[in-house]
Amino acid sequence: MLSQSPVMSGPFPSFDDRTFSSPLSHFQEWFKCAVAKEVLEPRSMVLATYDQTHLVDSRVLVIKAMDDEGFFIESGKGRTKVEQLKENSHVAMNFYWREQGRQIRLQGKAVEVRSEDFKHVRDYLDAKTRDLAVYKVIPDRMEFYQALEQGGYERMLYTKENNKWLTSWL
Structure with a gap:
């Protein structure tokens, strides 16, 4: 039954081979495209x-x-993930946009931020009205994956070295 199910069926956009000074800028471009193409969630x-x-x-x-450094997430303070992040702040995140055959993987650290440190994004957070833990996930590695229409894929990797983003094709 598994072998009969469709895998990565397009149509898909092509991989825009521009490189950006930061993978967060690259993410914003792909995110705008996902919203414009009505990707679900x-x-x-x-x-x-x-743990x-x-x-x-x-x-x-x-x-x-x-923002220019990373992604903000929220959680109830008594949640398992909050305890795990206190123990070890290293995380991985994965966005998967099936409709576009795109995946964005990242590795980095989740840093708890105080309310004075997220004033610039306060309007987007539930923490402005509820008592939640707010974390900023700051990547040090991000990979952009694009399934190809004819099969296969293209992947671009950003790695941070000495506070500078380097890119390579995988």
Whole structure:
């Protein structure tokens, strides 16, 4: 039954091979395209963490906002992910936009931010009216994946070295 199900069926956009000074700028371009093409739930992503026993955990979340450094997420303060982030701030995130054959994977750190540190995105957060933990996920690695119409894929990787973003094709 699995082998009979469709996989990565297009039509898909081509991979825009421009490089950006930051993968967050690249993300914004792809996000605008996803919204314009009516991708379902473009802000949804999977956040992976792990606990003190090194068991990996993941869940679907919604990014609430972003700035030039990273993505903002929120959580109830008593949630498992908050305890896991206190133990280890390293995370992975994965956006998957099936309608476009696009995936964006990132690795980085989730840093808890105080209310004075998210004033510039406050209007987008529920924390302005509820007592929530707010984290900024700051990537140090981001990969952009584009399924190709004729099969296969193209991938571009951004890695941060000495506070500068480097790009390479995979």
